[in-house]
Amino acid sequence: MSTTARFSGKVVLVTGSSNGIGRATAILFAQEGAKVTITGRNAQRLEDTKQEILKAGIPEDHVLAIATDLATEEGQDKLINETIQKFGKLDILVNNAGAAFNDDEAKTGVDQNVSIYDKIMQINLRSVVTLTQKAKKYLVEAKGEVVNVSSIAAGPQAYPALPYYAMSKSALNQYTRSVAIDLIQHGVRVNSVSPGAVATGFRQAMGMPVETYEKYTQFLQSHKECIPYGSIGQPIDIAHIIAFLADRKLSSYIIGQTIVADGGSTLVMGMQAHNMMDILKS
Numbered sequence: 001m002s003t004t005a006r007f008s009g010k011v012v013l014v015t016g017s018s019n020g021i022g023r024a025t026a027i028l029f030a031q032e033g034a035k036v037t038i039t040g041r042n043a044q045r046l047e048d049t050k051q052e053i054l055k056a057g058i059p060e061d062h063v064l065a066i067a068t069d070l071a072t073e074e075g076q077d078k079l080i081n082e083t084i085q086k087f088g089k090l091d092i093l094v095n096n097a098g099a100a101f102n103d104d105e106a107k108t109g110v111d112q113n114v115s116i117y118d119k120i121m122q123i124n125l126r127s128v129v130t131l132t133q134k135a136k137k138y139l140v141e142a143k144g145e146v147v148n149v150s151s152i153a154a155g156p157q158a159y160p161a162l163p164y165y166a167m168s169k170s171a172l173n174q175y176t177r178s179v180a181i182d183l184i185q186h187g188v189r190v191n192s193v194s195p196g197a198v199a200t201g202f203r204q205a206m207g208m209p210v211e212t213y214e215k216y217t218q219f220l221q222s223h224k225e226c227i228p229y230g231s232i233g234q235p236i237d238i239a240h241i242i243a244f245l246a247d248r249k250l251s252s253y254i255i256g257q258t259i260v261a262d263g264g265s266t267l268v269m270g271m272q273a274h275n276m277m278d279i280l281k282s
């Protein structure tokens, strides 16, 4: 590992790194010289992330794997305390873990059960708030960076299929802005990335079978009003943006912003999805 790698000497904690965007992010940081704490509840998938990091030639003592539930305060304490114990500091916190849940009765919109609201807010918002509180002291010492993973579901478009998920992400965007201004006085930067559709375990975690997920992505990719770019995003596309926002040399003057990476999805309005001239001619 070259000592000139851009994150050499940095310690990074990536939540939700047992899968998807978090896994790609942890691997990228490790490849670029960082020591990484990886985490998730699923011990097997977490081990898979660790093995991928080791396969890339990273020394084992650069990786700390902690299987725990981030929705609990004990889990969060474990993450911070064990990271400090092993690596002695924390430079970069990536609040990436997140999920959406379907209502047992498949209700959407106003009727979606409020227990779903509680579960979603707990992992997508509350855990970000409390983990950032617990990390603050170390981030201030390191003059570090926080990168939150939001979503284009935050709006301004409506998201009636999963309103509480969308609300959790719009609240997260406001948290990013507000905390960025609070922490920059201590030299800590906070920013976020808002992905569009990305090929991860997210839908499977919601209970979508693999074949249905393939059908879903095929549809999105073949409809330019869904993804103008024409293909779904890959976890590494988002990992590169997270690394950019955590790299003070490249992004030092960006404070409290979210970078949208969605293949153009949010730029398309419904009324532009059809060729009006053809419709008016018929």
Ligand code: NDP
Binding pocket: 015, 016, 017, 018, 019, 020, 021, 022, 039, 040, 041, 042, 043, 045, 068, 069, 070, 071, 096, 097, 098, 099, 123, 149, 150, 151, 152, 194, 195, 196, 197, 198, 199, 200, 201, 202, 203, 205
């Ligand atoms: P994945 O399901 O692939 O990964 C989610 C990660 O979060 C997993 O590592 C999972 O670990 C972890 N996680 C979820 N709940 C908990 C919990 N209670 N405790 C600890 N870890 C938890 O999905 P993505 O990679 O897609 O999701 C990453 C982020 O990206 C999320 O915040 C999501 O909202 C956001 N996003 C994703 C989009 C997409 O299209 N994929 C689009 C926009 C935003 P484990 O299961 O092992 O606990």
